[in-house]
Amino acid sequence: MEPPRPVVVELRHLWPPERGVRWARDTPIWVRASGVDLHEDVEGTLTHWLLTCAGDWLGVVEGLQLGSQNNELSLPLGPQVVRASTIRPR
Numbered sequence: 001m002e003p004p005r006p007v008v009v010e011l012r013h014l015w016p017p018e019r020g021v022r023w024a025r026d027t028p029i030w031v032r033a034s035g036v037d038l039h040e041d042v043e044g045t046l047t048h049w050l051l052t053c054a055g056d057w058l059g060v061v062e063g064l065q066l067g068s069q070n071n072e073l074s075l076p077l078g079p080q081v082v083r084a085s086t087i088r089p090r
Contacts, residue, residue, distance in 0.1 A: 006090035007046045009061055011038045014086045033070045042066070043090055050081065057084035 015038050048060040058081050066075040 004045045004047045004062075007044055007059070007061060007087050008041045008090050009044055009064060009080075009082055010041050010086045010088070011066075014038075014082055034068050034072060036066045036073065036075070037069050038066075040067070044080075046087060047079070049084075058082065059084055059087045061087065 017038070042064050044061040044064040046059050046061055050058040050060065052058060060079055061082055062079045064077040064080055066077060067073055
């Protein structure tokens with residue numbers, strides 16, 4: 001592979017809410033403010049491409065950091081394997 005390159009990962013497509021579009025109405029405001037914000041796009045570094053036996057491409061991305069809407073949570077993640085459709089160049 002080429003040298004590692006900067007990318008953006010679309011978390012909302014990687015981990016969509018399990019409760020569908022009704023989650024906002026049914027979720028207490030304190031949870032929405034302090035829970036991990038999976039609607040943001042986060043920056044990372046694409047280090048490898050993986051080809052699955054079904055012919056799908058996955059990317060190995062490092063340096064992702066999750067946060068909350070109230071900015072009180074900051075959680076660095078280790079390398080993540082994500083669908084190619086959730087990655088775009090930075």
